[in-house]
Amino acid sequence: MKITDIECFVLLVPDFDAEACSSAQDNIVVRVHTDEGLVGIGETDTNPWAVKALIEAPGTHCMGLGLKEMLIGEDPTQAEALWEKLYIGSAMNGRRGLGICAIGALDMALWDIRGKVEGKPIWQLLGGAKQPEMTPYASLLPIGNTLKAYRKSLVEKAKEAVAFGFSAIKAEVCIKGPYSHMGLQEKDEDIVDIVAAVREAIGSEITLMVDVAYTWHDFKEALRMIRQLEAYDLFFLETPLPSDDLDGYARLADATGIRIAAGEWLNSRFEFIDLIDRGNIDVAQPDVGRVGGLTEARRVVDYARDRGRLIVPHCWKTGIGIAASAHLCAAASNAPFLEFLPAQLSESKLRQELVEDEIALVNGRIPLPNRPGLGIELNEEALQRYQVK
Numbered sequence: 001m002k003i004t005d006i007e008c009f010v011l012l013v014p015d016f017d018a019e020a021c022s023s024a025q026d027n028i029v030v031r032v033h034t035d036e037g038l039v040g041i042g043e044t045d046t047n048p049w050a051v052k053a054l055i056e057a058p059g060t061h062c063m064g065l066g067l068k069e070m071l072i073g074e075d076p077t078q079a080e081a082l083w084e085k086l087y088i089g090s091a092m093n094g095r096r097g098l099g100i101c102a103i104g105a106l107d108m109a110l111w112d113i114r115g116k117v118e119g120k121p122i123w124q125l126l127g128g129a130k131q132p133e134m135t136p137y138a139s140l141l142p143i144g145n146t147l148k149a150y151r152k153s154l155v156e157k158a159k160e161a162v163a164f165g166f167s168a169i170k171a172e173v174c175i176k177g178p179y180s181h182m183g184l185q186e187k188d189e190d191i192v193d194i195v196a197a198v199r200e201a202i203g204s205e206i207t208l209m210v211d212v213a214y215t216w217h218d219f220k221e222a223l224r225m226i227r228q229l230e231a232y233d234l235f236f237l238e239t240p241l242p243s244d245d246l247d248g249y250a251r252l253a254d255a256t257g258i259r260i261a262a263g264e265w266l267n268s269r270f271e272f273i274d275l276i277d278r279g280n281i282d283v284a285q286p287d288v289g290r291v292g293g294l295t296e297a298r299r300v301v302d303y304a305r306d307r308g309r310l311i312v313p314h315c316w317k318t319g320i321g322i323a324a325s326a327h328l329c330a331a332a333s334n335a336p337f338l339e340f341l342p343a344q345l346s347e348s349k350l351r352q353e354l355v356e357d358e359i360a361l362v363n364g365r366i367p368l369p370n371r372p373g374l375g376i377e378l379n380e381e382a383l384q385r386y387q388v389k
């Protein structure tokens with residue numbers, strides 16, 4: 001079997017808002033075609049135009065080869081070998097950042113093809129199930145452009161997610177700092193107040209995680225507030241500090257009983273090795289597309305496991321990435337939750353419409369998927385409708 005073509009689709013919702021926090025408003029979807037008619041699907045969470053250009057650009061020398069050019073004619077079932085070929089061959093243009101995101105989308109599609117060739121779901125190819133079912137958590141991104149409206153929306157979404165059957169939720173409390181919702185710049189005490197309101201709304205039985213989106217400047221500022229959050233039984237606190245303040249992360253992880261989580265943006269296992277060893281975080285959050293696909297995500301899972309750390313994959317795109325996360329977690333012994341934004345609770349049309357037959361949610365759990373590959377189909381009509389031509 002040989003790879004014959006790669007298509008890249010840049011997708012955008014018509015009502016996108018460049019001030020919003022949500023990266024679910026756009027997408028880059030790749031389809032890898034083979035001479036036997038099997039097609040693999042992948043996506044990644046970064047600027048879609050840039051990734052399309054990176055995949056399609058021709059190579060100009062042996063350290064800057066084209067990703068698409070390197071894959072045409074290759075056997076698609078050799079995902080790990082092809083990962084190495086792409087990483088080495090594109091090193092001068094890639095190696096981190098967008099280059100790894102692009103490889104991630106392609107690698108996801110290659111695993112999808114291999115599953116379809118062997119007639120097996122990807123988790124079986126990754127070594128088999130380490131858990132009988134997965135536990136999703138609902139990420140709740142509020143709407144509203146005042147503090148009051150934000151708080152009200154978050155509390156309502158939390159109650160809705162619990163009524164929907166979720167046993168775990170994550171509150172996005174992004175009301176100050178560089179990535180705040182609609183430019184809000186509120187007080188630290190308001191963060192505590194919102195967390196308290198959400199905990200009260202869902203009761204003590206539901207697992208609660210909080211994402212503050214890189215809010216605080218440094219370790220001392222973060223620690224002062226984290227001490228005040230310790231009363232609300234958080235499973236983890238996500239990205240309290242700037243992404244590159246690894247020493248700050250290490251000091252925080254040592255100083256608080258709340259697990260510290262980070263890693264949603266990281267590319268390649270090498271960045272996770274730094275985050276885990278120097279940053280000393282408790283929960284690594286690889287995004288399957290961004291970290292370099294299932295090949296690389298599995299290496300992060302194993303590295304974290306061997307150092308006694310948890311994995312809770314980041315996923316904010318569509319049913320494609322969610323399926324990849326679910327297969328990854330099924331084959332992991334250290335993945336107690338995965339991010340799962342239900343289509344019904346999402347504002348994104350792409351999240352709602354792009355994938356048919358997506359991974360099932362049954363009584364608040366995800367049973368082991370049993371269809372071959374990722375086990376999902378694209379809605380062809382939605383793919384065409386949201387494509388930026």
Ligand SMILES: [Mg+2]
Nearest residue numbers: 211238239264
């Ligand atoms: Mg986050």
